[in-house]
Amino acid sequence: MYDAVVIGAGVVGGLIARKLTSCALKVCIADKASDIAMGATKANSAIVHAGFDAKAGSLKAKLNKLGSDMMEKVCSELGVKYIRNGSLVLGYNDEDKKSLEAILENGKLNGIEGLKLIDSKELHHLEPNVSDDAIWALLAPTGAIVCPYELCEAAIGNAMDNGAELELGFEVCEITNDESGYTIVAKDGRKLQAKIVINAAGAYSDEMAKLVGDNSFDVHPRKGEYILLDKEYGFVTKHTLFTVPTKMGKGILVSPTVDGNLILGPTAVDFDEKENKQTTREGINSVIAESRRMVKNAPSNMAITSFCGLRSVGSTGDFIINSPQKGFINVAGIESPGLSASPAIAEYIADMLKNDGFKLDVKADFNPVREATHKFSTLSDEEKNEIIKKDPSFGKIICRCENVTEGEILRAIRTNPKATTLDGVKRRTRAQMGRCQGGFCSPYITELLAKELGISMEAVTKSGKDSFILTGKTKEDLKDA
Numbered sequence: 001m002y003d004a005v006v007i008g009a010g011v012v013g014g015l016i017a018r019k020l021t022s023c024a025l026k027v028c029i030a031d032k033a034s035d036i037a038m039g040a041t042k043a044n045s046a047i048v049h050a051g052f053d054a055k056a057g058s059l060k061a062k063l064n065k066l067g068s069d070m071m072e073k074v075c076s077e078l079g080v081k082y083i084r085n086g087s088l089v090l091g092y093n094d095e096d097k098k099s100l101e102a103i104l105e106n107g108k109l110n111g112i113e114g115l116k117l118i119d120s121k122e123l124h125h126l127e128p129n130v131s132d133d134a135i136w137a138l139l140a141p142t143g144a145i146v147c148p149y150e151l152c153e154a155a156i157g158n159a160m161d162n163g164a165e166l167e168l169g170f171e172v173c174e175i176t177n178d179e180s181g182y183t184i185v186a187k188d189g190r191k192l193q194a195k196i197v198i199n200a201a202g203a204y205s206d207e208m209a210k211l212v213g214d215n216s217f218d219v220h221p222r223k224g225e226y227i228l229l230d231k232e233y234g235f236v237t238k239h240t241l242f243t244v245p246t247k248m249g250k251g252i253l254v255s256p257t258v259d260g261n262l263i264l265g266p267t268a269v270d271f272d273e274k275e276n277k278q279t280t281r282e283g284i285n286s287v288i289a290e291s292r293r294m295v296k297n298a299p300s301n302m303a304i305t306s307f308c309g310l311r312s313v314g315s316t317g318d319f320i321i322n323s324p325q326k327g328f329i330n331v332a333g334i335e336s337p338g339l340s341a342s343p344a345i346a347e348y349i350a351d352m353l354k355n356d357g358f359k360l361d362v363k364a365d366f367n368p369v370r371e372a373t374h375k376f377s378t379l380s381d382e383e384k385n386e387i388i389k390k391d392p393s394f395g396k397i398i399c400r401c402e403n404v405t406e407g408e409i410l411r412a413i414r415t416n417p418k419a420t421t422l423d424g425v426k427r428r429t430r431a432q433m434g435r436c437q438g439g440f441c442s443p444y445i446t447e448l449l450a451k452e453l454g455i456s457m458e459a460v461t462k463s464g465k466d467s468f469i470l471t472g473k474t475k476e477d478l479k480d481a
């Protein structure tokens, strides 16, 4: 019997699990996927929004501001990269200027500090590569960037190091409750029992709510396609550049990432399929066209990958955080700015539980600190040599594009939450994320995974289920022929 089961190992579920673990609760995180961070957390713009555009008075506005205020400290505790680079919303004409003024006023109501409307001269002084057609901008100095799956992994790893458990491949299909608490049943028959259930199932949070008879909301996917440019083009802008938001969202952005790439996107297209993450020619073309309107040099032929994320758009227009019955909490419709708000959402849930009569203490030996996993590449040669002396695997580069060592890959496979797939290693170490996208290093990583997991190389997958990489040994196949 757990105190709490969190359904969904995304950034929101992860930070809630960490918070509840710090409150001395016995927590289990359950996710249907083969790894953590496989939902919206895997593919988004990675911006910690300042919070100027969420509708004043909404839960989104409140939790965005609080989350943005908390994010730097949370990232520092968890050893996660965080850069407060500020953001600029670009305006191209008088109509846009009026919109920027309205956003500025809304931002002031949301309590966002430092917002300022700037003219063309100041804009181009700050960002010389911004298109000459942009003549106004709203500057938000508190905007920042972070890596969403790194934050999710660190939050879940830290919760696990403090006692939380993780059940992967656990697709919740039934939830019952009686006087002893909730029983959460997975498709494969596994069962978990808990007094509290937190429904942080992203795109499927409406379906989880329906399992306890709550039909009060729906969630539909809104597709967002991106392209990611090579690190050579990370210099194009220091700030995150937005266009004026529309009713579909924040519009296309151009932004550096914490790892030095340049990200362009996302599109915003409503559709029905909750699993379709295919990119389309139409979507990518519109990202290229819009980003060309924003900056002078973002060469799309320097793209190293493209990807698609699905926003979980709730039917109420706001985050849906409520408790339809005692001990069951919906954390649904967490579209953007859900990443920015995630630390504040975790605090909000803990407060809800306290107000609902649950006993939340302080876990005396809770350690909020997690060692940074990216630190090795930032060390001096002397510091690296010291580590290599103790563990020679840190002296062997496996991913040449991102300079990732064997030691870092082994650590990703051995530490919470343990990587078991090629993509799991990728998200934890950046190996396979560089220019060659794993062309060179994936066979070595496959070999390391096989050895560490005690399985054959043929049994290693890219991302779980049947995504096998190898079918057999070429020479053995030839022998049979």
Ligand SMILES: Cc1cc2nc3c(=O)[nH]c(=O)nc-3n(C[C@H](O)[C@H](O)[C@H](O)COP(=O)(O)OP(=O)(O)OC[C@H]3O[C@@H](n4cnc5c(N)ncnc54)[C@H](O)[C@@H]3O)c2cc1C
Binding pocket: 007, 008, 009, 010, 011, 012, 013, 014, 030, 031, 032, 033, 036, 037, 038, 039, 040, 041, 042, 043, 044, 045, 046, 047, 048, 049, 170, 171, 172, 173, 200, 201, 202, 203, 204, 205, 223, 224, 225, 266, 309, 310, 311, 312, 334, 335, 336, 337, 338, 339, 340, 341
């Ligand atoms: C295109 C795009 C751009 C965005 N940009 C930003 C941004 O720049 N800044 C920002 O603040 N926010 C942004 N967001 C929003 C942000 O990504 C999300 O708010 C956040 O990732 C939500 O996290 P989550 O944990 O709630 O959901 P998810 O990450 O979707 O996690 C939900 C988890 O639930 C699991 N699950 C589902 N069904 C079941 C089941 N039956 N049983 C067990 N597990 C289940 C899934 O496998 C998944 O891992 C963006 C989102 C998208 C898609």
